[in-house]
Amino acid sequence: MDKPEGLGADGSRLWDEVTAEYELNAADFLLLKQAAETADLVSRISRAVVSEDLTVSRGTGGVAVNPLISELRQQRLVLARLVAALNLPDDDDEEEETSTGRVHKNQSRGANGRFGGKVRLSLA
Template identity: 45%
Template sequence: MAHLNVAAGQSTAPVTPVPDGLDESGTRLWEAVAGPFELDVHEQLILLQACRTADLLDRLARRAEGAELTVFNAKGEQVTAPWITEHRQQSLVLARLLASLRMPSGEEDERPQRRGAARGSYGVRSVAS
């Protein structure tokens, strides 16, 4: 199997071993990404965080299984259960981490997504008199 550099593509490299401490989803994600792609150190760190987030999502999903979707807070108000809110937030984190890896879409001729830097501050628009 050829290994591709996520950012530049085309160079061959050994497979990076699965880090210790990952559960099933994290291990599967690591193998799916680090297996076919050569990752720079910063990309490995992003992937590791994505794998840990995937494992956390599994734990939160298990916690939510069969549980009520709402709980009563200290004021006695019925609110969304904290594990549901955290699951939603971690899902967003996972999506952003994976997007930041700029993985190719699957077609070999296609280049990885190119994302510009964060937008700068917005300037003041001039007002015509």
């Protein structure tokens, strides 16, 4: 499947890393697309938080935490759940096949091992 149009740097990097290493089914591609879009959103919100104050003035004269901070935390949780839902194997594991049958592109199908669903992707 081709990379979706409009992905930013972080979303593109996530897409490229995952599709270069793993064979995905249609449902996984949908999850990956959502994760890539969310990675881009996290990046945009992070940049906005850096340029904004940590607090905002309320209409009543008080001060509140900038709502972007809460949204950033929520989107990071969404991203973590989407990546976890992909159930990609951990790079350190020696097994070849996941419990869902997903195989690392550089490995053969034949192993009957099971991965713990851990994955390390660099989104920095």
